Amino acid sequence: MSDRPVRTRIAPSPTGMMHIGTARTALFNWLFARHTGGTFLVRVEDTDRERSTEAAVQVIFGGLNWLGMTPDEPPVFQYARADRHREVVAELVARGQAYRDYMTAEELEIERERARSEGRVVRSAWREADPSTWPDRPYAVRLKSPLEGDTVVADAIKGDVRFQNSTLDDLILLRSDGNPTYNLAVVVDDHDMAITHVIRGDDHLNNAARQTVIYQAMDWEIPIWAHLPMIHGPDGAKLSKRHGSQAVGEFDEMGYLPETLRNYLAKLGWGHGDDEIFSDAQAIAWFDIKDVVSAPARLDWAKLNHINNHYIREADPARLAGLVIEILKRRGEVVRQGDETLITRTIPFVRDGAKTTLELADTVAFVLKSRPLALPEKALSQLTDETRARLGRLRGALTQVADWNVPSLELAIRAFAESDGVGIGKFGAPLRSVLSGGAPAPDLAGALTALGRDESLGRIDDALSLRA
Template structure:
């Protein structure tokens, strides 16, 4: 297929959450298509009609959209192509590459027991029967797999994987009710969509051998295979609920940015030298499916948090303001229109320490509080006469200052020197008065975030309280 433009695909089943493993598979398909100047397509494998709900399909669309991995063409829905799958099964019959199997359930069970006893795969007695022998009863259509030699899967990640044909059973293509099986549908859809590279999880490696035989039975080009290792938890065990988030939506809810997730997922099984942080453009330029390692990747929360912090620090303040406001609204905080510019003013002062958007939201709570603030007991205990007097004098000092971090830092330092005390003598009380006990940046940053009027107002409120 080297002379054809690359076409990759992601083919999730809409049966619940969109797993992080599916997200990484989508990313690798997207990166390889972009790297080669090809196309990235999507197929929804919705043949499980009970579980394939409209809402479940939307979860896939939303997850890929959030990740920034939208397909180049409208999605293909597998269930709508059932007639085409049956058509190919009939052609395989006509070519002699498939046969009708009339074994009853009882006969099949007896054959299975015999096959187990003889250490071989199931072989139907109808495999070599003539059409004239066909009885008038239900049948399945099976692929007539070769019984000698081997089937080679030349995998871009795993290397050459050889399957002995004697160990490959005659897989069912059509069930007795005429519905196509997974392996048939996948091959027909990938062929008709022009897919040149099948990049998917290595739990499908065994399917690649069976699917290769279907391609060969139809005389179609076999795609390039690339089977990705699984993602494990930090302890090396298969990723599960006990390791935390598994679904793309959960990472969104936890406050991770999509660009951080793309960067992090790209590092799960692939890398470019010692580069930890790279742009989409760099990833596209560097990515080759042959460079994916065969060993399982481990989810590392510390690395993800480090990356997310980097992208939070790099992000546009207006965007962060919108995202932070959404977190607050999700926590039932009643935001006013006037709060948005205050958040925008605060975010540059607090974002360096935030690993997630939830932490960034936590760091901005202090500016959203309404006066008069309810002060914590610790702060109230500090407000003795001496400290009140000192805060009152400090208030008058800063009121005449330029309201910038550098000017206020200098004013606070010079005030402490004039008072003959360290900042520790009044700083904790001032912080409590200004923040109401919520996390806040340094004193000058807190004053700038609140603004002059709000800062002086909070000081006045505290100083007017009865001792």
Template sequence: MTDRSAVVTRFAPSPTGDLHIGGARTALFNLLYARHTGGRFLIRVEDTDRERSTASAVQAIFDGLAWLGVAADAEPVFQHTRIDRHREVVAELLAKGRAYKDFTIAEELEAERAAARAEGRVVRSAWRDRDPAEGGDRPFVLRFKSPLEGETLVDDLVKGPVRFQNKELDDLVLLRTDDTPTYNLAVVADDHDMGVTHVIRGDDHLNNAARQTLIYQALGWTVPAFAHIPLIHGPDGAKLSKRHGAQAVGEFAGQGYLPEGMRNYLARLGWGHGDDEIFTDAQAAEWFDIADVVKAPARLDWAKLNFVNQQYMRHADDARLTEMVAAVHQSRDVTITEAGRARLAAAIPLVKEGAHTTLELADLTAFTLLSRPVVLDEKSRKRLDSETLARLGRLHDHLNSEAQWDAPSLEAALRKFAEIEGVGLGKFGGALRSTLSGAASAPDLASALTALGKAESLGRLGDALSQPA
């Protein structure tokens, strides 16, 4: 059997913006495959474009990964620190006769491109077989000398065998005129030096795999296994874009999704384990195999995401949810007193099963943080006619006599009061709800009373009774 511990995967983002959901899933798949095989997961920041790779852009990537809970097994590698090594590799290719100096000027290159388009072939430089001494001290790029015959096979773990005709692969630039490396060269050098055995990335890189395979072979290096996973599309099947809603991990965090819920959902985007919808991180690592990833693009399904996240909301620690929901309220400019936080904490376990996100949970708990007297809307005020106010006064006294202030006891107390009054709960339930929560959402009456506590509940009820009709 193959030594499973030898597997090394990597996630190599370009820090040009926030961590996209597609990149987050790629990172997760790399992590899961490393865990599944007992291997290692690494991170490399591809930041050779120094103008676009700002410190804030790099931090945005790390923040997204940290929120998602995807951590590497070693310190991250920054590609820009390895430029000298990239130049060494190009020098080796040049010495092997697998690279050449191209002194073509811009006008000549444009003419060659036009001719190549007209003839239906790839661009080939006239300097491929010329003596570089003829170039003198003119500026040049260093190009890879691709084979002109045969084919290059990429035996992809997701796509299956993909064959590329070498005559259709151009002589890609390895070093620019300013002596900086290009993407394909740097990736090969870095993956080789980092010991990467499995390159798992989006299928928009499939064409790069053929070019990179040729570079590996020219250097006499072992070609890693490639796995190109389909992109994520919107619900309508089109490429994911802003019109479909959130795209960056930070946006999903801001919309109130839990990181563990996102991990579960992202793992199911293009991969699955039978009919299992909800599973732990340990189960995902045990079950995940990159060979099981489907070939077709996955579709972002908001209803499924909400369902998955709701399952995690139900089992999340109440104290943790309280802190998260309190932060949501504060972002809405709601002041939270010590007593208000206690009411919020009491409400969380009573209402969390009905929430898909922490934003929804904030909506469901807003009633606990209302200032007294609770402001009633016109509809609520109309409920408080003289008969209803009199009944609420008797209810106030009835509840005041309750020794046990918990949901089961209060539910029984409300039913008992209805029996005493000889009416159904509907005769006073709506008015009671209004006095407790105004127009805000609230759980069932017994739960609302429990969350507010006895003093606050009776205080809000008393406020309504003392207001002028």
């Protein structure tokens, strides 16, 4: 184990959305850096110039910012370091650890067919050629991989993973067009960034063997490898579009809070006893990369919703109101002056049952309706002469409530039911319909408090003025 200060990194490619798997990898790197008092970095692997876009770069940083995991140092862009990568290739050649390969495309295809038929990896005839015989024509540069023995990847999650060197081909380090390859660039960048722990998905495990050989060829200290299990869908199959959302931005749009995703993603492959819900501070205190399991994790929407409901109930109502306002704007609804204040006042009465902020936006809708409310047919059918008369008497009782809050209104409603000689069920449903216009609403006292005295009495008056 290295005694260097811990430095971790996330190294996404800006070629599309920020996948939930990338987010989980970022989280584990961030947690481990925070747990050890280390440094969390970001490297943008933008060497695929045809697919890398500035918009996709912004998606990466936008996703990390939303998740609350910004890097501790300015980001590194891999493409800008190509000269440094070529410099290391030249050093490997000078050390005799790499060689120029002058095979033409036709010769390479012949060698591939021969290697396939003989059950071995590709080996170039130029591997042992005397540099004095190198011709003056385009060439690639290959790593001179060891031919015998094993390369051991000492993985903090999987344990020692052995690769027979006879199965590792001579990796291309520099293409014939002069561009460095992925595995070479990753090693150089991680070394120069002083990365101590490479925490990434286990689809990179084979790359770790090849990269280990490069580290050894340069006499560089090998980082501690930690390859994370993949995330599968609820059915145990590899996560795909048929399982639903996969991009971090989609989870935001679906109404999940960033603290929810941090909590939930931490549970995908790691855990602390039976704890389902924990704060960032607790996760940082508890997290250790050696405690990550090697088995694939499964995405569980029910658990995600349960955790999101918890954080919605814990969140500041003003913050949630701002999120609801954004949802309403995305839906094309008109947001009036004062609506945010009204929503903030309403949220404590409706959020207990909301699994997402989208549901929260639905449940506050009743306070945003303009008078007079259009009552649905069912609500109108409840307004019999007897019910109208009772609601009229109730309205009179409500005008006497001095403090317009839940305890006072609950007391007033119970007192009215007792004085009128009926149960609350006799007028509760019609009153809720009158107050909400048939939309979902909280209990009666909560709905009255959210609407306020004047709006509540006004809605009752509007309903009583309707002709039977």
